[in-house]
Amino acid sequence: DVKVTQSSRYLVKRTGEKVFLECVQDMDHENMFWYRQDPGLGLRLIYFSYDVKMKEKGDIPEGYSVSREKKERFSLILESASTNQTSMYLCASSSVQTKPTGELFFGEGSRLTVL
Amino acid sequence: QKEVEQDPGPLSVPEGAIVSLNCTYSNSAFQYFMWYRQYSRKGPELLMYTYSSGNKEDGRFTAQVDKSSKYISLFIRDSQPSDSATYLCAIPQRYSGGGADGLTFGKGTHLIIQP
Numbered sequence: 001d002v003k004v005t006q007s008s009r010y011l012v013k014r015t016g017e018k019v020f021l022e023c024v025q026d027m028d029h030e031n032m033f034w035y036r037q038d039p040g041l042g043l044r045l046i047y048f049s050y051d052v053k054m055k056e057k058g059d060i061p062e063g064y065s066v067s068r069e070k071k072e073r074f075s076l077i078l079e080s081a082s083t084n085q086t087s088m089y090l091c092a093s094s095s096v097q098t099k100p101t102g103e104l105f106f107g108e109g110s111r112l113t114v115l
Numbered sequence: 116q117k118e119v120e121q122d123p124g125p126l127s128v129p130e131g132a133i134v135s136l137n138c139t140y141s142n143s144a145f146q147y148f149m150w151y152r153q154y155s156r157k158g159p160e161l162l163m164y165t166y167s168s169g170n171k172e173d174g175r176f177t178a179q180v181d182k183s184s185k186y187i188s189l190f191i192r193d194s195q196p197s198d199s200a201t202y203l204c205a206i207p208q209r210y211s212g213g214g215a216d217g218l219t220f221g222k223g224t225h226l227i228i229q230p
Contacts, residue, residue: 004158033217040123042222043159043203058217090158094217102207103149104218106158 003027004107006091012113019078021110023091031094032074033058033104034066036087043090049074081114088112118142121204121221129229134191138204138221141185148180148187149205153223159203162189194228201225 007022025032033048035058045058047066055066063085067075074093078085088111092104121138128134136150147166151159165171168182177190187204203223 031217040222042121042123043220045217048217092158102147102218103161103164104159106160108158109156 004091004093004105006089006107006110008110009108010111010113012115013081014115015082017081017114019081019112019114021076021078021089021091021112023074023076023107024072025074025091025093025105026072027093027095027105028071029093029095029105030071031096032068033092033094034064034074034076035090035092036060037090037109038087046076081112083114086112086114118208118219119204119206119221122224123222125225125227127227127229128194130194130196132194132228134189134194134198134226134228136189136191136202136204136224136226138187139185140187140206142206143182143185145206147207148178149207149218150176150178150189151203151205151220153201153203155200159201162202196228196230199226199228 004025013019031050034046035043037043044060046064049055049068065077088109090109091107094104119140149164150162152162153159163173163178165178165180168180171178175192179188201223204221205218208219
């Protein structure tokens with residue numbers, strides 16, 4: 001069974017803290033994505049990666065960075081957390097073999113609260 | 116204009132009713148259209164997808180595309196309380212500068228089926 005695992009389901013951090021959100025997939029997928037989901041705004045793409053050490057900005061990259069040192073792992077980093085980064089963060093992966101549908105497989109999400 | 120527009124609801128209907136969920140899109144070049152379902156505190160999962168115009172049926176669910184009006188619909192027959200979830204329409208998107216095919220999502224419609 002395919003699986004995308006996000007290490008933390010719920011986190012509470014303070015303003016200014018550095019935050020790491022980890023995501024691991026066991027499907028040998030090439031592509032990995034980080035979205036945030038907010039009421040009224042839907043899913044918005046932060047960053048994605050199509051290969052190890054490769055990363056591309058999505059629609060809202062400001063305040064975030066990412067790291068992909070291994071194919072199965074994609075990390076989202078908040079260098080200095082702010083209250084407007086309180087959100088649900090969703091990691092997803094996809095395979096180039098599933099074109100043309102581009103189906104994404106999502107993790108269960110990480111709910112981050114910044115106080 | 117956003118590429119995909121979707122009424123966020125909430126939409127509340129009695130059990131057994133026929134449900135119609137809808138999205139509009141802006142780019143006539145889109146060829147594939149997806150519907151994801153997201154239960155509370157879970158990540159989205161692919162429900163079904165269609166290619167170009169026409170209908171696709173899967174059990175109680177029917178996805179419909181009208182390319183002339185740029186309108187996509189998801190119908191649920193004999194709705195059940197277990198269908199209560201957020202439904203997101205999505206369109207595959209090739210991101211410039213990278214090799215990944217991702218998805219652009221509508222904001223999602225929160226559906227409640229009352230027992």
